[in-house]
Amino acid sequence: MTSVPHASPASTSGAPFATAPQAYDGILLAGFGGPEGQDDVIPFLRNVTRGRGIPDERLEEVAHHYRHFGGVSPINAQNRALKAAIEAELATRGIDLPVYWGNRNWEPYLSDAVLEAAGSGDTRLLALATSAYSSFSSCRQYREDFARVLEETELAGTVTIDKIRQFFDHPGFVESFVESIARALAEFAVDGVPPERMRVLFTTHSIPTTDAERSGPRDRDFGPGGAYEAQHLAVGAEVMRRVAARDDRFADVAWELVYQSRSGPASQPWLEPDICDRIEQLPGEGVGAIAISPIGFVSDHMEVMWDLDTEALEAAAEAGIRAVRTATPGADPLFVAGIVDLIEERIAAVDPDQRPAATTLGPWFDVCRPACCENVRAGFKPAAAGVAP
Template sequence: MPDMFPGTSLRPYDAVLLVSFGGPEGPDDVLPFLRRVADGRAIPESRLEEVSRHYLAFGGVSPINSRNRALVSSLRAELDRRGVDTPIVWGNRNWHPFLDEALLGLAGRGARRILMLPTSAYACYSGCRQYREDVEGALRRIGWTPPPVVERTRVYFDSPGFLEANVQAIVESFLRLASAGADLDRIDLALVTHSIPLAMERGSGEPDRPETRYTAQHEALARVLVPEAARRLGLRRIRYGLVFCSRSGPPHAPWLEPDVNEYLGRLAASGAQAVCCAPIGFVSDHMEVVYDLDVEAKATADGLGLSYDRAATAGTHPAFVRSLADLMLERAAVARGEALDAPPASITDIGPWHEECRPGACLEREGDVRVEAGRGRTACTSSGPAA
């Protein structure tokens, strides 16, 4: 796949800040990490203890931090290939290295304008606005005055590289199932993403554009991804469904459904023989992938007599890394006031996201009213803490 954006400079940005969720790196980290994630969300301690056992089954180590180290390394190599020497720093919202630590390092380097790249491909409160709010909170805590400008890349679920990485992963998963004895044309596809509360779903995407909501973003990707995977496999069609995992809120609050395990039950009842679970909602392996899909969903499938395989996440797939570099260079060109030679790349029918999210986008719940913070702009455009 060729470079979609041929720029060679990230000016005016002094640094790239990769912002991720974070995860524990040992057994003693697990409950403190989970309590930090759940702070203010009315999640019972019993639920946190239950989830802690998922981590402890893997030695108390989430895969996400090692995946982020690999992503930083791959992005560095890709930017070096293009002659871009802008530093890349990594900070987490919920565990070490915390955003505060990363931003203190950038303050020491004298950074004044920072490009944020979240490890979340989709636009909703927890995947977009909350990242910006957490950066603003970190800037306030460390007392960086005057604050820098922090701007993010646009969301990238619709980038060519994210599509390519997921298509290849699905094709490879189907072929593994076929080599194990499944009929290629009778394999079902479950496209898996993280569930969110229905209230957050209604506040997601751009205001007054229901076709940009969180689920609609996934469906737009699926309309391109599934036919392309079928074409490469020589199939007329693939039966698929969009399903959800990792519900974590209070029991009384409605979240997006169906749960992946419920969906597997439906497939078995319909006479399905084999299923590929493709975690298109995740950029890389999280505990939600390696436990919820590799352990829990696989056990459900085994109990139902379904052949099961989990497709890889985009991770450090070369095409995905190139698309992220393209997005960073594109954002820098816009920040410099340059006209783009071509429209921003997007493989879906809802078009590319705005470089700066519109006010009122990605609310925690529909109708939520928030103070527009930082340099007169919202946490969903460019950020610095409010004066």
């Protein structure tokens, strides 16, 4: 018998899409979390790396990124703004659902949010994870945390948690990148840079290649980078199509997908090329100006501020290339409206054929498929919002 742990009645069958309309009591906004002061930095990094036995001396090598900004990650402020924007959009549409916010790695924790919801009598939750793509760290790890929290709080069997579909190609997410890229290219043109000397670098978090290969459902071949890479490539192509539709001068501007923020040992293969390595090579390819678009990220958290706004822009300056880092969705009204569209879609169990998707890969599933997004190093742990394992 198919098992979908901790699911609402409309999602227990294991079907890829919700089979019937479902009333929810609240929205669970699930974030990564981040420190909000110098004293938080090492405890936060211990949480992020829990179970991996990394000593504090090595954590301090990463901590200097946070310490450079006063020990404060912008991610919690970003999630406060996103929460407020979602609440306002829900209210505008007459949808009476509270939004509970909890993080995986720092206060407020997911357990705090779930306990608060249950204490208010809101036991049927629809989760939104602040990550658009399919992989262990961007989808399944959140689902595992949902299951863990329900067991630890002894709310399993009382609280259910479903999850909106991965939104990488929802038009609201895709369109939120277009304006700032088009503006950057237009500024290059005003300064006399011809389109053939421009390049758009779409960047996302690198992950181990073994995780990438196992991202997405097992019954579909997405290529060597799995669903994770295929989704990013599809979104990049669609964003550039929309940029060209706005201004045909940029129809032939070249673009590529690059990676950042690798954190594994040198012996372990991760997705490449690294953004700074590519920037170093671009002058030899005749590139004079680059727009760096962080399509793998929902907001301007530390890996955008440090890895892009600091390291990548420094690499561009050293290479003699003009560079602009373009916007993340944040609380852009287009993105927020898209999120609430997805909430309404799940409540109504909209037929898959009627769901908006900006690429041929979507619309993605309501209920994650069996064995998708495996963490090869840790194996399968119990997870909500998907068919076991």
